[in-house]
Amino acid sequence: MPVPDLQGAYLSLLGLSVGDSLGNVLTFESRARLESRDLPSGPWSYTDDTEMALSVYEQLSDTGEINQDRLSTAFAIRYNPQRGYGTGARRLMQEIGSARPGAWRSLARNLFYGQGSYGNGAAMRIAPLGAFFCQDYELCREQARLSAEVTHYHPEGVAGAVAVAMAAAYTRNEKAWSRDHFFDTILEYTPHGETRSGIIKAREIPESIDCHEAAEVLGNGDLVTSQDTVPFCLWSASITPDDFQETFWRTIVVGGDQDTNCAITCGIVAARTQPPAEWLERREPLPDEFNSVHHNRSESNPGTS
Structure with a gap:
């Protein structure tokens, strides 16, 4: 049986x-x-x-899988309106926080006139899950779906999360990098729809093309949707999977939803190569309890080291 990779999820x-x-x-x-x-x-x-990625990682560290009711509660507990949540997410977090357990099902479905959200929010937090389940692609897809549905019930919102999770899983698991195989793996598991169609376009855009031209074709997250965000992020992550800095600068310079674009691409490549120590030192520290969760689990599970 494949061993979950908590070390990869943490990285x-x-x-x-x-x-x-x-x-x-x-x-x-x-x-x-x-x-x-x-x-x-x-x-x-x-x-x-x-x-939100902290809540995903915490649940994987504690239980090894996604439980939707518990994840929705964790999202609501950690909700901080100063962190820049979108309008739909703010309303959803507030409603989940004051509702009965399991209420997220109807609340998430009813967002945006009953179609659910197809924003990029499920994709932005998912890379650690992909790294965690990197040895079992079928399980990775299913767990990504479960994680996404808590807030993004629209098929496109789910597709974006699945695609990014598969990208992180491939990046963590495959030692011999192949850009074609990277995209083939993502497309094999990503549900059909506009997000997947955009990923097909991303695969066809050469690595040598200017990143601004690629963003013109694929989108840069300006619309804050999965369809407008995920294809470019995967294109950028596919070019320099062993160079964190280059991936970051290529991604941010095209504008759009810059923090989310960089969270997605950097979460993917960090499963393979880490940011500079100076960058980690300048980042706002993560809460202490997450470092301790990681260390405790790593020490007790030989499959995570």
Whole structure:
């Protein structure tokens, strides 16, 4: 039986949080400023991307799987309106926090006139889960779906989460990198729809093309949807999977939903290569309890080291 990879999930969480926090403080900076690659002083505050990823990681660390009722409660408990949640997510978190257990099912379904959310919020937090289940792609897809549905019940919202989870799983699991195999694996498990169609386009765009041109075709998250976010993020992550810094700068410079784009791409590549120590030091520290959860679990489970 495949052994869950808690170490990989933790490394992905670190990368996601760095991408999110640095992306957050550089949001709205000029293209010239971003192309200079000058690092701002710390601390870099993280956003809801990291806040929600912490809850995903915590549940995997504690129980080894996603329980939707418990995850929805964890999201509501950790909800902090100062972290930049979107309008739909704010309302959902507030309603879940004051409702009976399991109420998320009707609440998530009823968002946006009953169609559910197809925003990029399920994709932004999912990379650690992909790394965790990297040795079992079928299980990874199913667990990603369960994680997504708690807040994003629309098929496109689920598809974006599945695609990013599969990207992180492949990146963590496959030692011999193949860009074609990376996309083939993602497409094999991602449900059909607009997000998947965008990923097909991403696979066809050469690595050598300018990132701004790629974003023109694929989107850059301006619409804050899965369809407009995930394809470009996967294209960017596929180019330099062994270079965290290059992946970050390529991703943020195209604008759009910059902190989320960087959380996604950096969460993927961090399953394989880590951010610089200086970047980790400037990022707002993660809560102490998450470091202790990681260390305790790693010491007791030989499959996570």
